[in-house]
Amino acid sequence: MAPTRPLALVTGGSSGIGYELAAELARRGHDVAVSGQSERVHEAASSLRELGVDAFPLQADAATYEGVEAFWTFVADLGRPLNVACLNVGVGVGGAFADTDLDDELRMIAINCAGTVHMAKRVVRAMLAQGPDQGDRRILVVSSTSATTPTPYEPVYGPTKAFGFSFAESIREELREEGITVTALLPGATDSEFHHRAGMGDTRFGDNSWKNDRTQVARQGIDAVMAGDDHVVGGDEATQQRVVENRRMSEPEKAARQGALARPSR
Numbered sequence: 001m002a003p004t005r006p007l008a009l010v011t012g013g014s015s016g017i018g019y020e021l022a023a024e025l026a027r028r029g030h031d032v033a034v035s036g037q038s039e040r041v042h043e044a045a046s047s048l049r050e051l052g053v054d055a056f057p058l059q060a061d062a063a064t065y066e067g068v069e070a071f072w073t074f075v076a077d078l079g080r081p082l083n084v085a086c087l088n089v090g091v092g093v094g095g096a097f098a099d100t101d102l103d104d105e106l107r108m109i110a111i112n113c114a115g116t117v118h119m120a121k122r123v124v125r126a127m128l129a130q131g132p133d134q135g136d137r138r139i140l141v142v143s144s145t146s147a148t149t150p151t152p153y154e155p156v157y158g159p160t161k162a163f164g165f166s167f168a169e170s171i172r173e174e175l176r177e178e179g180i181t182v183t184a185l186l187p188g189a190t191d192s193e194f195h196h197r198a199g200m201g202d203t204r205f206g207d208n209s210w211k212n213d214r215t216q217v218a219r220q221g222i223d224a225v226m227a228g229d230d231h232v233v234g235g236d237e238a239t240q241q242r243v244v245e246n247r248r249m250s251e252p253e254k255a256a257r258q259g260a261l262a263r264p265s266r
C-alpha cells in the first residue's frame with residue numbers, strides 16, 4: 001500500500017539540532033530522510049523508527065557537489081511528494097583569521113553556502129513541480145543568531161549564516177504566491193558537538209552546560225515551519241533578548257561583545 005504519511009528531509013540529521021528536527025517531525029507524523037557524514041546516520045534512523053515512522057538514512061559528504069546530489073537523488077528516488085525540507089547541515093571554524101586554515105574555511109563555505117544553495121535548488125524545483133495538491137510544501141533553512149552580529153574568532157562562520165538568513169528571506173518572497181513557505185531558524189548557542197568540531201573547546205563555547213537545549217530549539221524551529229513564519233530565534237529568553245539587542249547595537253559594539261565570548265583562552 002502507498003505510504004500515507006508526509007515526507008520530510010533533514011540534512012545533517014544524524015545528530016545535534018538536525019536529529020532533533022527529524023525527531024520533532026517524526027513525532028508530528030512525518031517519515032524522514034536524513035543525511036550525515038558518519039555511519040551513525042544509520043543509528044539515528046533506527047531511533048527515529050522507534051517514534052513510529054519510516055526513516056531513510058544516507059551517509060554522504062555535504063562538502064562536495066556529489067555528496068549533496070547523492071542525498072537529493074536518494075530522496076527523489078523514494079518517488080514520493082516532499083512536504084518538508086530542513087536544510088540544516090552546517091559546520092564552524094573557530095580561531096583568529098590569521099591563524100585558521102584556509103582549506104577549513106573554504107570547506108565550511110562549501111557546506112554552509114554552496115551546499116545549501118544546491119539542495120535548495122533541487123527542493124524548490126521539485127516542490128513547484130509537485131504542486132499544491134499533495135500536502136504541505138515547507139522549507140527550513142538553519143541559520144544562527146550569528147547572522148545578526150559580526151563574529152570575531154569565527155570570522156567566516158557568521159557571514160555564512162548571514163548568507164543563509166538572507167537567502168531564506170529572499171526565496172520566501174519569491175515563493176510566497178506559490179504557497180511554498182520558507183522559514184529561517186536562528187539558534188543561539190546550543191548543546192551539540194558543534195563548537196568542539198569547530199575547534200572552540202578552549203572558549204566559553206567549549207562548555208555545553210549553559211547553552212540552549214537542542215530539543216527546545218528544534219521544537220521552536222518546527223513550530224515556526226508549520227506556522228509558515230519567516231524566521232524564529234531558537235533558544236531561551238536570554239537568547240531572544242540578545243537578538244533584540246543586536247538589532248539596536250552598532251556593529252563594532254556587537255563585534256566586541258561577541259569577540260570576548262569566542263576568543264580562545266590560550
Ligand SMILES: NC(=O)c1ccc[n+]([C@@H]2O[C@H](COP(=O)([O-])OP(=O)(O)OC[C@H]3O[C@@H](n4cnc5c(N)ncnc54)[C@H](OP(=O)(O)O)[C@@H]3O)[C@@H](O)[C@H]2O)c1
Nearest residue numbers: 012014015016017036037038062090144189190192193194
Ligand atoms: N550548536 C550551536 O550552537 C548552533 C548555533 C547556531 C546555529 N547552529 C547551526 O545548526 C546547524 C546544526 O548544527 P549542530 O549544532 O547540530 O552541529 P553538530 O552537532 O556538529 O551536528 C552536525 C550535523 O551535520 C552533519 N555533518 C557535519 N559535516 C557534514 C558533512 N560534511 N557532510 C554531511 N553531514 C555533515 C553531522 O553528521 P555526523 O554526526 O554523522 O558527523 C551532524 O549530523 C548548523 O547549520 C549550525 O550552523 C548551531
